[in-house]
Amino acid sequence: MLFRLGLIGYPIAHSLSPWIHERFMETTGMDGSYRIYEMNPERSFDTIMEQLQSLELHGFNVTVPYKEKIIPYLDEVDAGAAKIGAVNTVVNKNNKWIGYNTDGIGYVRALQSKFPALFHEAGCSALILGAGGAARGIFTALEEAGFKRIDLANRTKEHAMAICQHREHDSQVLSFATAENCLGDYDIVIQTTSVGMKPNVNRSIFTKADFSPIPIYSDIIYQPIKTKFLQLAEQSGAQVHYGHTMLLYQAQYAFEIWTGHKPDIGQMVEELEQMLK
Ligand code: ATR
Numbered sequence: 001m002l003f004r005l006g007l008i009g010y011p012i013a014h015s016l017s018p019w020i021h022e023r024f025m026e027t028t029g030m031d032g033s034y035r036i037y038e039m040n041p042e043r044s045f046d047t048i049m050e051q052l053q054s055l056e057l058h059g060f061n062v063t064v065p066y067k068e069k070i071i072p073y074l075d076e077v078d079a080g081a082a083k084i085g086a087v088n089t090v091v092n093k094n095n096k097w098i099g100y101n102t103d104g105i106g107y108v109r110a111l112q113s114k115f116p117a118l119f120h121e122a123g124c125s126a127l128i129l130g131a132g133g134a135a136r137g138i139f140t141a142l143e144e145a146g147f148k149r150i151d152l153a154n155r156t157k158e159h160a161m162a163i164c165q166h167r168e169h170d171s172q173v174l175s176f177a178t179a180e181n182c183l184g185d186y187d188i189v190i191q192t193t194s195v196g197m198k199p200n201v202n203r204s205i206f207t208k209a210d211f212s213p214i215p216i217y218s219d220i221i222y223q224p225i226k227t228k229f230l231q232l233a234e235q236s237g238a239q240v241h242y243g244h245t246m247l248l249y250q251a252q253y254a255f256e257i258w259t260g261h262k263p264d265i266g267q268m269v270e271e272l273e274q275m276l277k
Contacts, residue, residue, distance in 0.1 A: 003032030005021060005059050006060045008038075008061070010039055015063075017251060021034035024251070027266070028255075030261060032058075049070075061089055067088055068086050071099065075097050076096060076097075076099070083140055088102055091258055103134055103137040106251070107137070110249040118188060119145060123147055126142055127183070127215075128150065128192060130193035136163050151186075152164060154176075191217070191219040204232060206229065220246055221243045225242050225244055245269055248268055
């Protein structure tokens with residue numbers, strides 16, 4: 001079978017997803033293609049969806065600005081994606097479009113592969129910085145993976161409250177100023193805001209250099225691969241986790257949904273790191 005896969009979004013010309021999925025096809029021995037379909041949001045979304053239908057893809061990824069907009073056009077939405085309120089992966093099953101969100105699970109898989117000790121039975125604690133779509137997915141996946149305490153810090157308190165209300169755990173919502181003084185209370189601190197992303201590489205949510213060395217610091221930004229936030233964390237002697245690993249593992253989970261095959265990530269973490277340097 002020839003798998004026709006792709007990505008919709010805007011702007012996506014420089015996406016790394018074709019490289020990742022073509023490698024997955026090589027390693028699993030599957031036949032197919034993964035193409036970029038850049039859809040300018042100046043056109044109506046109905047027109048964009050008509051074009052997408054006519055492509056007859058077996059599956060596709062969805063990125064900004066369409067992750068929420070696509071939901072009403074799907075035949076089914078997986079429970080995890082519905083909880084997050086955003087879809088980044090669609091599979092065409094018997095002419096029905098089914099939506100998933102692989103970000104949170106991809107993040108957890110990436111973390112598990114590097115820091116398996118964080119997933120012990122007693123449950124670890126995490127502080128998530130930011131309260132956008134990515135934070136929501138990561139919160140849900142960490143909760144499902146057994147984390148016992150997950151707090152949030154965000155510029156807009158209401159956005160963070162919306163993520164943790166009605167959840168099983170009691171979560172605290174902090175300001176960045178408060179969070180900065182209690183980083184050592186957590187096993188891991190996860191940076192999900194856009195602060196520090198190219199071209200604003202000299203910015204960081206926290207600016208003081210004396211990060212507590214106790215938690216692992218993780219940033220989901222992968223351009224640059226070593227954000228200012230992670231540089232400051234490293235200077236404190238802490239362990240760090242780079243964002244490109246999440247990109248690989250969320251793609252792995254999407255590929256699995258489309259083809260039923262779980263590709264080996266193998267050397268791709270190091271290869272992607274070299275490409276991004
Ligand atoms: P994504 O879907 O990738 O997570 P998003 O939904 O746009 O992206 O979320 C962006 C996050 O970065 C939000 O938490 C946002 O804070 P607000 O909830 O207050 O908007 C955060 N963010 C973006 N720019 C920021 C800045 N300059 N300072 C602090 N937080 C910022």
